[in-house]
Amino acid sequence: MMTPISENTATKRYVENALRSERRHFKIYAVLLLLALVAPFVVYPVFLMKILCFALFAVAFNLLLGYVGLLSFGHAAFLATGGYTTGYLLSTYSGFSTELAILLATAASTLLGLLFGVLAIRRQGIYFAMITLALAQLVFFFYLQSPFTGGEDGMHGIPRGALLGFIDLQNNLMMYYFVLAVFVFGFGLVRRIVHSPYGQILKAIKENEPRATSLGYNVDQYKLVAFVVSAGLAGLAGSVKTIVFQLASLNDAHWHMSGEVVLMTLLGGVGTLLGPVIGAAFVVSLEHQLAQSALGNWVNVILGIIFIVCVLTFRAGIVGEFQKFFKKNFR
Amino acid sequence: MSMIFGVPVAVLSGQLLLGLINGAFYALLSLGLAVIFGLLKIINFSHGAFYMLGALLTVVLFNTLGVNYWMALFLAPLIVGIVGVLVEYFLLRKIANEDHIYSLLLTFGLALVIQGVLTNIYGVSGMRYAIPEVFRGGVNLGFMFLPYYRAWVIVAALVVCFGTWFMIEKTKLGSYLRAGTENSKLMQAFGINVPLLVSLTYGFGVMLAAFAGVLAAPIYSVTPVMGANILIIVFAVVVIGGMGSIIGAIVTGLAMGVIEGLTKVFYPEAASTVIFLVMVLVLLVKPAGLFGKEA
Numbered sequence: 001m002m003t004p005i006s007e008n009t010a011t012k013r014y015v016e017n018a019l020r021s022e023r024r025h026f027k028i029y030a031v032l033l034l035l036a037l038v039a040p041f042v043v044y045p046v047f048l049m050k051i052l053c054f055a056l057f058a059v060a061f062n063l064l065l066g067y068v069g070l071l072s073f074g075h076a077a078f079l080a081t082g083g084y085t086t087g088y089l090l091s092t093y094s095g096f097s098t099e100l101a102i103l104l105a106t107a108a109s110t111l112l113g114l115l116f117g118v119l120a121i122r123r124q125g126i127y128f129a130m131i132t133l134a135l136a137q138l139v140f141f142f143y144l145q146s147p148f149t150g151g152e153d154g155m156h157g158i159p160r161g162a163l164l165g166f167i168d169l170q171n172n173l174m175m176y177y178f179v180l181a182v183f184v185f186g187f188g189l190v191r192r193i194v195h196s197p198y199g200q201i202l203k204a205i206k207e208n209e210p211r212a213t214s215l216g217y218n219v220d221q222y223k224l225v226a227f228v229v230s231a232g233l234a235g236l237a238g239s240v241k242t243i244v245f246q247l248a249s250l251n252d253a254h255w256h257m258s259g260e261v262v263l264m265t266l267l268g269g270v271g272t273l274l275g276p277v278i279g280a281a282f283v284v285s286l287e288h289q290l291a292q293s294a295l296g297n298w299v300n301v302i303l304g305i306i307f308i309v310c311v312l313t314f315r316a317g318i319v320g321e322f323q324k325f326f327k328k329n330f331r
Numbered sequence: 332m333s334m335i336f337g338v339p340v341a342v343l344s345g346q347l348l349l350g351l352i353n354g355a356f357y358a359l360l361s362l363g364l365a366v367i368f369g370l371l372k373i374i375n376f377s378h379g380a381f382y383m384l385g386a387l388l389t390v391v392l393f394n395t396l397g398v399n400y401w402m403a404l405f406l407a408p409l410i411v412g413i414v415g416v417l418v419e420y421f422l423l424r425k426i427a428n429e430d431h432i433y434s435l436l437l438t439f440g441l442a443l444v445i446q447g448v449l450t451n452i453y454g455v456s457g458m459r460y461a462i463p464e465v466f467r468g469g470v471n472l473g474f475m476f477l478p479y480y481r482a483w484v485i486v487a488a489l490v491v492c493f494g495t496w497f498m499i500e501k502t503k504l505g506s507y508l509r510a511g512t513e514n515s516k517l518m519q520a521f522g523i524n525v526p527l528l529v530s531l532t533y534g535f536g537v538m539l540a541a542f543a544g545v546l547a548a549p550i551y552s553v554t555p556v557m558g559a560n561i562l563i564i565v566f567a568v569v570v571i572g573g574m575g576s577i578i579g580a581i582v583t584g585l586a587m588g589v590i591e592g593l594t595k596v597f598y599p600e601a602a603s604t605v606i607f608l609v610m611v612l613v614l615l616v617k618p619a620g621l622f623g624k625e626a
Contacts, residue, residue: 071432119611122618126374126435127570131614134567138607145600255563259439266436301447307440311433312425 045176051284052183053241058264058276060233063190066271068226069206073129073258074136078109078231080253082238087155087248088148098161102239109235117227121220140253154249182240186233266310269317278318338596344475350592352481355488356543358584360565363539365580369512370532373431376439379558381537384411385544386553390460400463404545411541416534449555457552484546492581567610573620
């Protein structure tokens with residue numbers, strides 16, 4: 001006679017599986033972190049910092065697209081808000097503490113995220129994309145016309161300052177490790193959210209929203225929290241990016257930037273934790289290479305072609321396709 | 332000179348006219364988006380690029396082959412329409428069964444490619460296109476000066492808008508379209524060639540965009556990036572109106588143009604943002620849009 005698997009055994013098996021994959025992931029993360037720690041001795045640190053900032057931006061964006069299924073086409077607004085707030089605080093008040101500026105910039109983006117979220121979540125699907133895009137354009141015009149942003153010239157020569165008053169951020173290596181720490185914090189936060197019960201509900205909303213509603217979850221509230229967290233992290237990325245480059249520009253607020261973060265995430269793998277990081281590294285490196293080559297003017301065309309090819313042939317992205325391949329062949 | 336709210340009537344009516352013209356373009360573009368959305372359920376991010384293509388073709392066809400305005404008014408939308416059908420057939424169709432987000436991203440990528448290639452060829456500085464002979468000059472209405480070409484733009488846009496409305500709401504072909512919007516599988520079962528209808532619908536939608544582009548060529552400066560910014564405004568218009576009805580798209584488009592024009596008179600700083608602010612208000616009060624049907 002067959003004994004039915006008791007609920008207990010099933011739970012135990014689930015936990016064991018989760019732990020096993022946890023341990024495997026831990027190994028991957030450990031290797032990557034080690035690589036990141038030695039990388040600035042091999043590669044130019046400012047370039048690496050650029051990758052890390054955009055990686056954090058993409059990770060934040062992916063929390064929405066990958067785990068809630070919301071396509072925001074307005075994330076540039078948060079990146080720019082983080083950047084401009086930081087730039088304004090650091091260049092207006094000399095000696096303003098860098099960490100406080102970052103904190104306030106993140107808070108400003110979070111608040112803007114709340115405003116966007118409250119409005120955009122009223123509509124679903126592609127309307128959501130259009131509303132976020134339109135709101136971001138509103139923010140773009142605001143920054144274009146406000147006197148403190150320097151309009152089309154942007155803000156230049158923003159001082160990096162010292163972290164906690166004694167770690168000199170003028171030193172690129174110090175700056176790099178700080179950016180890495182911020183990135184690890186952001187990545188860790190998103191990972192924690194995704195694997196928490198709250199993250200499971202987000203996934204449920206993505207899979208089947210009416211079902212999640214009928215199970216009694218306040219879907220809009222869950223979406224809003226995810227949106228706000230995503231906006232805050234995008235602002236954090238923008239803030240740190242501004243400190244790295246000592247520059248806040250209108251480019252960060254342009255819809256083109258919103259498109260770029262979509263591309264990074266899509267290319268790396270929507271709904272995978274590492275995907276956006278790989279995607280950001282790829283896109284930033286590609287743009288860097290192209291800018292130096294004869295194809296400098298063709299960046300947008302090449303990005304567009306990657307978009308099209310990606311959508312047509314490997315929608316799961318680099319990491320997603322790799323995972324599929326791994327599951328098929330090694331299980 | 333007579334004044335209204337401390338503003339000379341001539342200035343006010345001049346801005347109203349400009350607003351009405353912008354509104355005519357918003358109406359044509361949001362109409363095309365609505366037609367495409369109806370059957371394909373996608374938001375066409377390339378719409379601005381096709382609008383630009385219409386305007387650019389008008390200029391380029393004239394400069395290279397000497398094609399005149401009237402021919403361009405017919406040729407440019409036709410060429411763009413064919414391009415649209417090809418795009419639908421070779422690209423969009425391949426991912427029709429995937430999440431609609433992917434079609435949106437594909438059209439976004441396509442817009443980047445079209446704009447990027449043309450920017451490399453023609454640069455970003457605006458190209459001029461002379462107003463056709465017939466429409467030079469204007470008429471003094473007493474309270475304002477009405478250039479003939481601007482009057483023509485409004486009339487032509489309205490005729491095309493209502494023609495489209497008539498076709499969709501009152502003809503047999505339109506009834507297929509509406510049926511396809513409701514349930515395309517069932518319609519296929521009735522023996523109607525739905526894939527063909529989808530291709531033609533996409534082609535027709537972008538034709539409307541190109542037609543708007545031709546109308547725009549003599550009054551706006553023609554550049555490969557002219558479609559990008561107007562598209563975002565049109566998205567806001569679509570959110571305001573809701574995609575429930577064809578008439579809704581037309582009325583909202585015109586109204587938003589007029590509101591934008593009035594803002595230019597009374598508070599110029601907000602002229603570029605007023606439509607987005609209206610969108611915010613509408614979302615707060617009536618989330619489904621003014622003419623929207625969905626819950």
